[in-house]
Amino acid sequence: MKPFSIEERQRKIVEIDRQTGGDKSLDINYKDEYLDINAINLDLNENLFRIFDFDRFINDLQENKLTLVRPKKWQDPFENFLLNSQGKLDDGTMVNFQPIRDSFYGQCWTLKEECDGLWRNFRSGDKCAVKVKVNSKKLFEAFYDFTNKFHNLSYFIGKVEYVSDDEIESFFKEKIDFFHFQNGIELAYTLLLKRSSFAYEDEVRLIFHKPSTDEIDINEIKNPWDNSDLFKFQIDINELFEEIVFDPWIQPTEYDTKKQEIIELGYTGPINRSSLYDRPFFVARI
Secondary structure (H helix, E strand, O other): OOOOOHHHHHHHHHHHHHHHOOOHHHHHHHHHHHHHHOEEOOOOOOEEEEEEEHHHHHHHHHHOEEEEEOHHHOOOOOOOOOOOOEEEOOOOOEEEOHHHHOOEEEEEEEOOOOOHHHHHHHOEOOEOEEEEEEEHHHHHHHHOOOOOOOHHHOEEEEEOEEEOHHHHHHOOOOOOOHHHHOOOHHHHHHOOEEEHHHHHHOEEEEEEEOOOOOOOOHHHOOOOOOOOOEEEEEOOHHHHOOEEEEOOOOOHHHHHHHHHHHHHOOOOOOEEEOOOOOOOOOOOOO
16 A cells, blocks of 8 residues: 655645646646545555446446546445534534535445455346456546646545544544645545445545636536536546456346447457356365
């Protein structure tokens, strides 16, 4: 794991600004540096995996896009614990964090290549699931949009840290200085904290922070945003997906049919079925 330092990140941003003279159009020349400083506790040479409901996966393939959602769509009620709370000022005035909360979007990946629990999270009744394998740097490159001049405040990838319920609750025992949450990454980091009950997921998240500014012409952005609960970014499925794997319970006839459906949408990489529950064959010496 690459240890993350906000101070070191800020130092590198200042150094890049010095070299570019503040010309944001030159930031693309420092692509690798920006990817590195917006990767939180994650080496960008790791393989990542994501399991999809098959129908939603087909929708993404048809659009050549991947979809992030607002964290309020996540199931765990402790998710986004800070921005789901209410603020209380010194004079007793209550503050709602909804405008800030709704500016964040996330998508969940995992470092685990094979996991029964993750398959079961996405397999529902007779609906099958599929898993994709990607390289973390290729994923982050596809996601990170330099046409957004506030890119270093908007696009993050990070490894989830698993903490106890008590650790989350202790966060609120002292006064929170919101001044330190103004540049996006500190708030993004709170989306990378999850209860230890979910540690089996070994999760990595893409996080998009929608800029709250009128200084951007949305028509010039490669991956524009709106006020919906979804944020989508363009991908090349053959460049990004190294393998597609169907869940271990899919029947042979259904597997053949759905595999062909993926091929007809233009995917040329390997497609397989998970062997998690294939019966092993051993020969015992007697």
